[in-house]
Amino acid sequence: MKAYLFPGQGAQFEGMGLDMYESSELAKTLFERADQLLGFSLSEVMFRGTAEDLVQTKITQPALFVHSVIRAKMIGEDFKPQAVAGHSLGEFSALVAAGAMDFADGLQLVSQRAQAMQKACEATPGTMAAILGLDDEVVEQVCADIEEVVVPANYNCPGQLVISGSIEGIEKAVERLKEAGARRALVLKVGGAFHSPLMEPAREELAAAILQTTIGAPICPIYQNYTALPTTDPETIKTNLVAQLTGAVRWTQSMKNMIADGIDSFAEVGGNGKVLSGLVRKVDRKLPTEAL
Numbered sequence: 001m002k003a004y005l006f007p008g009q010g011a012q013f014e015g016m017g018l019d020m021y022e023s024s025e026l027a028k029t030l031f032e033r034a035d036q037l038l039g040f041s042l043s044e045v046m047f048r049g050t051a052e053d054l055v056q057t058k059i060t061q062p063a064l065f066v067h068s069v070i071r072a073k074m075i076g077e078d079f080k081p082q083a084v085a086g087h088s089l090g091e092f093s094a095l096v097a098a099g100a101m102d103f104a105d106g107l108q109l110v111s112q113r114a115q116a117m118q119k120a121c122e123a124t125p126g127t128m129a130a131i132l133g134l135d136d137e138v139v140e141q142v143c144a145d146i147e148e149v150v151v152p153a154n155y156n157c158p159g160q161l162v163i164s165g166s167i168e169g170i171e172k173a174v175e176r177l178k179e180a181g182a183r184r185a186l187v188l189k190v191g192g193a194f195h196s197p198l199m200e201p202a203r204e205e206l207a208a209a210i211l212q213t214t215i216g217a218p219i220c221p222i223y224q225n226y227t228a229l230p231t232t233d234p235e236t237i238k239t240n241l242v243a244q245l246t247g248a249v250r251w252t253q254s255m256k257n258m259i260a261d262g263i264d265s266f267a268e269v270g271g272n273g274k275v276l277s278g279l280v281r282k283v284d285r286k287l288p289t290e291a292l
Contacts, residue, residue, distance in 0.1 A: 003083040003223075003263045004292075005280070006068045006090035006097065008249075009061065011271025012054045017067050018047040020074065027070050030103065034066045037107055042066065057121070057191050061089045061114035062107060065096075068270025069106065071292055072097035075269075083230065083263055085223040087276060088154070088195070088249050089113070091241065097269065098218035100237065105213050112209050116202035117194065117245070123201060126193025128153060128164045129174050133183025136161055136252075142176050153195035155252040157282035162188070164196035195248055203245040210241050228253035230261065255283045267292050 020027035021043065031043040045053050046063050054060060068090065072079055079097070086094035089110065096106035126149070131139050136152070139161045143150045148169030154162035163173055170193075174185040193199065215237055221230035224240040228250035231237060265288045268276045273291025280289050 001082040001262045002080075002265045002267065003085065003258055004072070004079070004081040004094070004097065005266055005268050005276040006072075006084070006086035006093035007064060007268065007271035007275050008086065008088035008090045009057070009064065011273075011275045012060050012064055013272045014049070014051055014054065016046050016054075016063065016271075017043065017070070020067075020070055021047065024074055026073060030070050030073070031066065033103070034062070034107055037104055038062060038111060057118050058111075058114045061117075062110050064089060064271055065093050065107060065110045068093035069096050069103060071270045075292065081220050083221050083223060083258055083261070084218065085251075085254050085258070086225075087251055088225065088244070090270075090276075091222070091225055091244065093270065094222055095215070095218060095237065098220060098222060100215050100218040100222070100234070101213065109206070109209060109213060113202070113206050113245075116205040117199060118191065119205075120199050120202040121192025124193075124198045125167055126165055126196065126198045127167050127170050127187055128162055128190050128193060129170050129185060129187045131161050131163060131177050131182050131185050133159055134161070134177065134180060135159075138180055139163065139177065142173055142180060146172050146176070148172065149193070149197055151196050152248050153193075154249045156249075157252050157255075157279045160279075160282070164193045165198065166193065195244070195246065197246055199245045203242060206245060207242045210238050213238075223254040223258055225249040225251070225254070228257055230257070251279060252283065255280060259284060259287070265289070 084094040150165035150169035153164035226240040226243045277289040
């Protein structure tokens, strides 16, 4: 049984999508459609922008969404997943690829999500830090003991957990986690405190848009970030998409649940093809992975 995985921020790269645009009429049509829907040339930034251009949240999120969805559509009839999942923003790519949303609706939501998150970042500065080499429970307890906002944000793989919160709270947590024996505790160069309570304004703004968007049942179960559980129910999907903005990405748990449910191979669709495949191998290095 095979699952298809869709990456989030961090998987972008310079020149992304240009090869698809030049080799596929379907890809060319969809890139042009994306530019039209967004009202600016996203494709130009993707094809010829710098790394600094691509790292902007308002660019990164729609760029990765478009890249992943087009890549999935180019697979054509061979795209037959038994399950799908997407890391953070990648959850939207997964839903469109699996037929639960159409391309235009998905892109509009991703664009609104990126802009809402950017506004929340500017309103309340925050940051994130990667913690390596500690059990999740230790990280969770340290976060809980800090008065400022600090929460587990991305459960990426065993021994790798990203925390998110206020700048002061993250600084305190990093020092305490180093004292607790973390192999590394590194503040990340990100625009804000994603997947934390500081994203509440973005969650409120996006909730109305998600609830008004037509979402159907995907062609296979999607393991959603918020619960790490499979579902094909449209209302559950909407609820979890809204909750995802302030809730943790439970990627480790999602991968373990997929494997327990019989998934025995994975394909990473879109982005640089390295991020999620690497995390799968940290969960079970014997499982085959491929980048599409």
